Amino acid sequence: MLFHRFVLPRRALRLAAFLCAIAAPVAPAFANDAPSPPLAGMDLKARPGDDFYRYVNGGWMDSTQIPADRSHWGVGSETAERVDRQVAELIRQAAESPADGDIKRVGDFYQAYLDEAVIEAKGLAPVRDTFVQIDAIRDRRTLSRVLGSRLRADVDPLNNSVFHTPNPIGLWVAQGLHDPSRYTAYLLQGGLGMPEREYYLGESPRMQEVRAKYRQYVATL
Secondary structure, three states, X not given: OOOOOOOOXXXXXXXXXXXXXXXXXXXXXXXXXXXXXXXXOOOOOOOOOOOHHHXXXXXXXXXXXXXXXXXXXXXXXXXXXXXXXXXXXXXXXXXXXXXXXXXXXHHHHHHHHHXXXXXXXXXXXXXXXXXXXXXXXXXXXXXXXXHHHOOOOOOXXXXXXXXXXXXXXXXXXEEOOOOOOOEEEEEEEOOOOOOOHHHHHOOOHHHHHHHHHHHHHXXXX
């Protein structure tokens, strides 16, 4: 399929301009941080011919501790946390904006997401229609109709290495793998928590143990 060019509406352009403008007070806190010395992250005692990775990163690995709530840590993790804090600050400022309009709606939408009291009071009512649709599934035709009605382009189209969707079927659009001159829609399977087929169907003692523990994990969640 061809992917047609689109033009942002004026409201979206105004919103983008506002967010860029109010980002200025947040950025200097990070922009003024003194950079680490270039050699601080290296291990100059290691011989680059024996272990180049250790030679380049050994100092950083020795001085850096993985946070207790993380499985990994690195420059990408630090950058992601920094961006999350900046975005949260932008949204907070949007919520406090006295002017009505798109900017205020951004803040209101975020505050509604954080209003746990209202969310708990509503319970499952907001998704009741979805349960009705699921209960009405009787065959492949009705299943395909329900899945198709909920299909969205929910996979990151700007970073094609992130093939993840929380839905049973996900959609992403990017330059064609076989024809880069065309943008192509791709479907992918979602909803799996374990890496591959063997984890679900393998009969080895190890895979059976993994499945048993995974069931306990899902029940706990």
